[in-house]
Amino acid sequence: MDDFPAARVGEAADARIAALRDELQKYRRQHEDALTALPPRSEDPVLHALAAPSREVLHQVNAALRRLAEGRYGRCISCQRPIPAKQLKPRPYLLECLACSIPPGPLAKGS
Incomplete structure (x- = not known):
């Protein structure tokens, strides 16, 4: 007798996706509230400049939610390889893997 039928695997995956969606929605609310x-803008342009990171995270969260709905969540938008779980755990809204998110420096190949 099967102790872990395929239906339970599907239920577990559905539960994980729902939890991930809830977590991303929480990030979205936090950054929307902050913004x-x-x-x-005319009253304090410095505060608006300091809010740029929140705008960027909000953009990434919305994109991650779209990718989750499309079944493409967790893959780097640049190289299409899976983003390691250790990178997604603290920031589940990441769109790129570490290798693709670091801009090439002066010692980059071909420079």
Whole structure:
């Protein structure tokens, strides 16, 4: 007798996807709230400049949610290889693997 039928595997995957979607939605709400709390741009341009990281994370979260819905979550948008779980765990909204997210430096091949 099978102690772990395929249906339970599917249920576990569905539960993990739902939990991931909830986690990404939480990040989205946090960054949307932070950006909404800013005064109008003309009142404090410095605060708006400091909010750039929140805008970038919000962009990444929305893209990760789209990719999750499309079944493409967890793959680097540049090289298409899987992003390691150790990178996604602290930042589940990552769109690129570490290798693709680091801009080439002066010692890069072909420079």
